[in-house]
Amino acid sequence: MERREARRLMKAREANPWRMAPFTVDMTNFNTIPTIAWTPAVPRWEPEHPEEEHPVYTAPAWGNTVMNGRTRLSYVDWVNVRLRGEE
Secondary structure, three states: HHHHHHHHHHHHHHHHHOOOOOOEOOOOOOOOOOEEEEEOOOOOOOOOOOOOOOOOOOOHHHHHHHOOOOOOOHHHHHHHHHHHOOO
C-alpha cells in the first residue's frame, strides 16, 4: 500500500469513525510498505424505540452512575462506551 492510500484511509476514518473499523497505520519507516492492522469494529447499539433498554447495561445502572457523578453521558452513549470497554 502506498503512503497516499494509507493517508486516504486515515482521513476517511477521522471523517466518520463509526463507518470504518479502527485501524493503525505504521508510517514510521518509509522504506517499507506501510502495514494496516485491522481490528474488528464494535457495533454501535441503538434502541429501536426510546424506552428500550440494553439487556446487560440497564437504565437504573446508568442512573446510579449519573447520580454518583461518574458519568455525564447520555444512556445510549454510556452503553456504547461500556460495550467498547473504555470505562
